[in-house]
Amino acid sequence: MALHEQTRAALKRVSTATLATALYKRGFRSQMIQGVLPLAPLGESMVGEAFTLRTIPAREDLNPLSAFRDRSHPQRKGVEDCPPGHIFVVDSRKDPRAASAGGILVTRLMVRGVAGVVTDGGFRDAADIAKLAIPAFHARPSAPTNLTLHQPIEMNVPIGCGDAPVFPGDVLVGDNDGVIVIPAHIAEEVTAEAVEMTAFEDFVQEMVAGGQSILGLYPPTDESNLERFAAWRKQHGR
DSSP: OOOOHHHHHHHTTSOHHHHHHHHHHTTOOOOEETTOEESSOOSSOEEEEEEEEEEEEOOGGGOOGGGGGOTTOHHHHHHHHSOTTEEEEEEOTTOTTSEEEOHHHHHHHHHTTOOEEEESSEESSHHHHTTSSSOEEESSOOOTTOTTSEEEEEESSOEEETTEEEOTTOEEEEETTEEEEEOGGGHHHHHHHHHHHHHHHHHHHHHHHTTOOSTTTSSOOSHHHHHHHHHHHHHHTO
16 A cells, blocks of 8 residues: 555654654564665655665675676665655675665666665765765664675565664654664554654643653643643644
8 A cells, every 4th residue: 555645744753762752562573674774864754665675695606797798686676666755775784894775776766756865884986975865764874895795685575674673665764873673564553653643742741841850741631731631733734
């Protein structure tokens, strides 16, 4: 099921931390991709459905530089096949020694309308990618000479990325804290709860910044704080 545009817009207004709490309530504890951060600070969150690429340790006789001439090469074909609005997610086995992609491939994804790119490895040309108008997350820059340590094997299959399970079509949200994976079948309900949680957290932040104690406020065990929250929501149209 395609991601509704209203859901996409709503997810851009909630944090990965809030989404992690909503997922935790449903028993999902390993959905945050570990060890990845954006190459450049984000003005708004990255949101899109996962299009995946799986790699394995390269076997040298099957992964020479000449392999990239093959138009069916999973990395090259994946860059051309990833649908606009989706996020290209690479399982690099948490190994940034070899690049998952470089500036040219990420530019191609950007031009094609892809919503972002994530790897639990690294990118070459990291400084150049950081300047592109596409969110990009990795562990650290990769040494450009280590070209053939990873062998791309297949596209759009379930993968592990930074210890998180990622299935094709799962919804990824990335902010300046990292990337979280929402299973596709609960994306709508998790989004709705996260929007509600965000409204309450914004209210709490305002109250605490004004000097109020967190006791009875966070969590709202004092009924009067719920009344204040209701009035705050009405005032702010939330």
